[in-house]
Amino acid sequence: GAVVSQHPSRVICKSGTSVKIECRSLDFQATTMFWYRQFPKQSLMLMATSNEGSKATYEQGVEKDKFLINHASLTLSTLTVTSAHPEDSSFYICSASVRSSTDTQYFGPGTRLTVL
Amino acid sequence: RKEVEQDPGPFNVPEGATVAFNCTYSNSASQSFFWYRQDCRKEPKLLMSVYSSGNEDGRFTAQLNRASQYISLLIRDSKLSDSATYLCVVNKRGDSWGKLQFGAGTQVVVTP
Numbered sequence: 001g002a003v004v005s006q007h008p009s010r011v012i013c014k015s016g017t018s019v020k021i022e023c024r025s026l027d028f029q030a031t032t033m034f035w036y037r038q039f040p041k042q043s044l045m046l047m048a049t050s051n052e053g054s055k056a057t058y059e060q061g062v063e064k065d066k067f068l069i070n071h072a073s074l075t076l077s078t079l080t081v082t083s084a085h086p087e088d089s090s091f092y093i094c095s096a097s098v099r100s101s102t103d104t105q106y107f108g109p110g111t112r113l114t115v116l
Numbered sequence: 117r118k119e120v121e122q123d124p125g126p127f128n129v130p131e132g133a134t135v136a137f138n139c140t141y142s143n144s145a146s147q148s149f150f151w152y153r154q155d156c157r158k159e160p161k162l163l164m165s166v167y168s169s170g171n172e173d174g175r176f177t178a179q180l181n182r183a184s185q186y187i188s189l190l191i192r193d194s195k196l197s198d199s200a201t202y203l204c205v206v207n208k209r210g211d212s213w214g215k216l217q218f219g220a221g222t223q224v225v226v227t228p
Contacts, residue, residue, distance in 0.1 A: 042220055043219055
């Protein structure tokens with residue numbers, strides 16, 4: 001199956017700092033990448049959808065100025081959590097897909113963010 | 117009401133036994149259905165898509181009931197390695213392509 005990587009896998013930072021998370025599709029070109037957030041014992045919540053070369057589409061309630069998404073190429077999307085606060089601590093997961101007759105998404109291994 | 121609802125479990129299953137659980141979805145326009153598996157503190161991995169006619173993949177059988185708006189997953193001859201959280205996932209017709217709605221998951225614990 002398709003491989004998606006995320007970096008870093010884990011990050012601990014102080015409140016007020018910004019954190020960048022990278023999502024890469026390693027063996028395919030991803031037309032679309034998705035960013036999710038998952039709090040403990042809760043479902044994955046879609047934060048935004050990004051298409052290569054265009055602005056990301058954010059879900060209701062997600063601040064686009066706080067969660068900056070860049071999808072500069074067909075293999076790389078980045079999520080930057082700006083001025084992180086403890087309530088931003090979560091498991092951030094990206095997924096990538098190729099627009100086709102199926103909508104299978106391939107997930108990255110996730111990034112666990114802890115804001116002190 | 118949540119878009120996708122699942123019994124959180126846990127379902128404690130003896131090794132070798134069969135376990136089945138459902139997931140209900142609220143939007144009748146839902147078009148695509150999947151079961152994902154998520155291990156503790158890991159990313160979700162696609163287990164199987166769910167087709168209208170029902171489908172089977174080894175020990176796993178998925179069914180779709182559009183009239184009652186639920187999908188089911190049955191695991192036969194449970195293995196210890198089947199212990200995980202199973203996520204029900206649906207895509208809504210009319211939504212932007214690829215937008216998926218996730219359930220909170222059903223935890224399955226297979227015991228020796």
